[in-house]
Amino acid sequence: MDTITDYIASFLNISRDFIIDSQNLLYQHLYIYSFFMFWIGMCLASFTGVLVDRIPIINEWFSENKTSLSLNTRSACNHCKHKLNILSLIPIMGYMYYHGKCFNCKKSIPIIYPVMEILSGILCGIISFIYGPCENSLFLIVIYFLGLAIAWIDWNEGIIPDCLTLPLISIGLLYSPIENDILLKNEGMITGGFIFIVSFWLLGKYKQINLMAMGDVMLIAGIGSIIGQNNILTYLIVSAVFYIIYVLFCKHILKIKWEPNHKELLDNNELDFYPMGPSLCFSTLTFTIYLIYTKGI
Numbered sequence: 001m002d003t004i005t006d007y008i009a010s011f012l013n014i015s016r017d018f019i020i021d022s023q024n025l026l027y028q029h030l031y032i033y034s035f036f037m038f039w040i041g042m043c044l045a046s047f048t049g050v051l052v053d054r055i056p057i058i059n060e061w062f063s064e065n066k067t068s069l070s071l072n073t074r075s076a077c078n079h080c081k082h083k084l085n086i087l088s089l090i091p092i093m094g095y096m097y098y099h100g101k102c103f104n105c106k107k108s109i110p111i112i113y114p115v116m117e118i119l120s121g122i123l124c125g126i127i128s129f130i131y132g133p134c135e136n137s138l139f140l141i142v143i144y145f146l147g148l149a150i151a152w153i154d155w156n157e158g159i160i161p162d163c164l165t166l167p168l169i170s171i172g173l174l175y176s177p178i179e180n181d182i183l184l185k186n187e188g189m190i191t192g193g194f195i196f197i198v199s200f201w202l203l204g205k206y207k208q209i210n211l212m213a214m215g216d217v218m219l220i221a222g223i224g225s226i227i228g229q230n231n232i233l234t235y236l237i238v239s240a241v242f243y244i245i246y247v248l249f250c251k252h253i254l255k256i257k258w259e260p261n262h263k264e265l266l267d268n269n270e271l272d273f274y275p276m277g278p279s280l281c282f283s284t285l286t287f288t289i290y291l292i293y294t295k296g297i
Contacts, residue, residue: 026133034129037141041124042091044145045117050075052152055161080105091117120148136177136292143171143226143288147281150219154277158260160215165222172225178291179228188232192224193217195236216276223284227291235287242283247274 026033054073075084082104088094095114101107124141131137150164172185179185196217204210224232250256251274258274 022133030129030132033133034125037128038121038125039091041141042117042121044124044141045120045148046089046091046113048120048145048149048152049113049116051149052156053078055149055153055163056157056159059161059163077102077105077107079107091121116148116152120145135175139171139175139177140285140289140292143168144285146171147285151278151281154215154275155258156261158275160213160219160277162215162218165215165218168219168222169225172222176226176228178226178231178288178295181228184228184230185225187229188224188227189221190224191229192232192236193221196220213276216280219277219280223280226284226288231287231291235283238287239280239283242286243276243279246279246282250274 075089076082077084079102082102084094085103087097088103092114095109100109100111100114102109123144127140127144128137131140146164146168150160150168153164154160169189172189173182176185179188197212200212200217204212223235227235250258260275
């Protein structure tokens with residue numbers, strides 16, 4: 001028994017030393033590491049685009065989604081359904097090489113995909129350069145990509161899937177650089193969700209329509225589990241300001257009205273609003289970075 005224990009202890013010590021040596025090496029070559037994470041960020045953004053397209057299909061949200069498609073299925077053109085070749089799958093490179101068009105049917109590929117890849121790559125590179133190869137850096141990158149998928153799907157469909165909010169809640173409860181107390185994490189989760197439920201109920205009574213959005217409730221619960229009870233009320237105020245700015249920017253500057261892909265399934269009154277997912281996710285990343293900075297973590 002002692003021999004097995006010694007082997008386990010020896011393995012853990014070797015693993016710890018390897019991780020420490022690897023971190024020190026990466027810190028010594030921070031520019032190379034940041035450039036590597038830039039490419040990782042673009043690849044993750046490309047995969048996020050796949051999630052955005054396929055989660056509604058896999059969950060059969062709409063009648064036309066009843067197919068055998070899964071996350072393991074190779075990506076195909078949305079127009080001609082032709083399987084993409086290797087070059088087309090390379091972030092940015094494939095888009096530029098084929099001039100933003102499908103190599104088979106020559107129809108245009110939405111520019112949102114390369115834009116998200118570039119922005120995500122830049123953000124991951126900046127985060128990696130500022131924080132280095134540490135837990136906080138990886139935490140922020142994971143939170144960003146979960147938020148990106150949630151915001152993107154909410155804008156496209158007006159739905160926030162549990163398969164993305166539940167991992168957010170789990171991450172918040174298991175690890176958060178902002179709050180270590182599990183009791184305060186649970187209190188933040190419950191407080192955020194309760195305030196949103198009451199707010200939707202009161203607003204629905206005032207508007208005489210059903211505004212209860214449990215996807216948003218689950219999202220704010222996940223945010224509460226990350227930032228904890230001590231920060232949730234401040235965050236709600238900050239997120240409200242972000243939402244107002246986001247709505248004004250979309251309505252008066254971009255001059256776009258929100259129209260989900262399946263707007264025929266929504267009441268006309270619901271189309272007078274803008275989905276909260278994008279502003280909540282953006283304010284979460286901003287607020288989380290601010291708290292990590294002020295805490296000197």
